[in-house]
Amino acid sequence: MQNHDESVSELNRRTFLHSAVSGVAIGIAARVGIELGVPTMLEAQTNLSPDAALKELLAGNERFAANRLTSVEHDLEVLKEHTADKQQPFAAVLACADSRVPVELIFDQTIGHIFVARVAGNMVTPEIIATLEYGVAVLGVKVLLVLGHTNCGAVKAAMKSDTVPGQISVLYKHLRPAVEKSGGSLDKAISLNAEHQAELLRTSSTVVRDALKGGKVKVVSGVYDLASGEVTVK
Numbered sequence: 452m453q454n455h456d457e458s459v460s461e462l463n464r465r466t467f468l469h470s471a472v473s474g475v476a477i478g479i480a481a482r483v484g485i486e487l488g489v490p491t492m493l494e495a496q497t498n499l500s501p502d503a504a505l506k507e508l509l510a511g512n513e514r515f516a517a518n519r520l521t522s523v524e525h526d527l528e529v530l531k532e533h534t535a536d537k538q539q540p541f542a543a544v545l546a547c548a549d550s551r552v553p554v555e556l557i558f559d560q561t562i563g564h565i566f567v568a569r570v571a572g573n574m575v576t577p578e579i580i581a582t583l584e585y586g587v588a589v590l591g592v593k594v595l596l597v598l599g600h601t602n603c604g605a606v607k608a609a610m611k612s613d614t615v616p617g618q619i620s621v622l623y624k625h626l627r628p629a630v631e632k633s634g635g636s637l638d639k640a641i642s643l644n645a646e647h648q649a650e651l652l653r654t655s656s657t658v659v660r661d662a663l664k665g666g667k668v669k670v671v672s673g674v675y676d677l678a679s680g681e682v683t684v685k
């Protein structure tokens with residue numbers, strides 16, 4: 452926190468100097484607003500409630516789906532500078548490795564805002580649990596979202612259970628519980644899998660369990676629709 456406060460005042464100072472040097476009085480407020488928009492958001496992250504963190508994610512997805520992205524307007528240089536030594540993401544997302552699910556983009560977020568773990572079929576493994584536990588216990592993310600997506604190749608492959616090269620079939624066993632309950636529906640298997648993996652996180656991680664008990668985090672599952680760009684959460 453202290454570092455953060457320092458960085459805010461440093462930014463204030465630099466903003467002031469920059470404004471003073473450039474001698475442009477008009478626009479100072481705007482510039483301060485723009486430049487301070489970043490640390491203000493970072494500061495807010497630590498204060499967000501789990502519900503507010505989820506709301507923030509979903510609001511970003513609404514902007515994305517409506518083609519009204521705002522994250523691209525952030526000054527990347529300022530962002531990099533202020534996230535080089537630390538990170539304060541407000542959310543963690545476990546998503547599929549699918550190239551059509553660029554997590555930061557679909558939630559209209561930029562550097563330092565989301566802690567992302569990706570693996571085919573967005574499944575919970577010991578390594579993924581360890582990764583997300585770091586997000587919760589060390590970084591203090593307020594919401595954990597397990598995100599499946601329509602037309603997921605991993606789930607589709609697990610449903611067919613065909614012979615596949617290399618170690619690809621290792622994925623199947625993680626996806627089987629959802630596939631078995633899906634009644635042969637791919638959409639249902641995808642949604643059930645996200646729910647199943649979220650439940651695994653809630654129950655098999657002591658860190659997540661304790662954070663849930665203390666009201667410090669929220670674990671939700673959702674599905675991203677490749678066609679509409681919309682995320683639906685449960």
Ligand SMILES: [Zn+2]
Nearest residue numbers: 547549603604
């Ligand atoms: Zn997938």
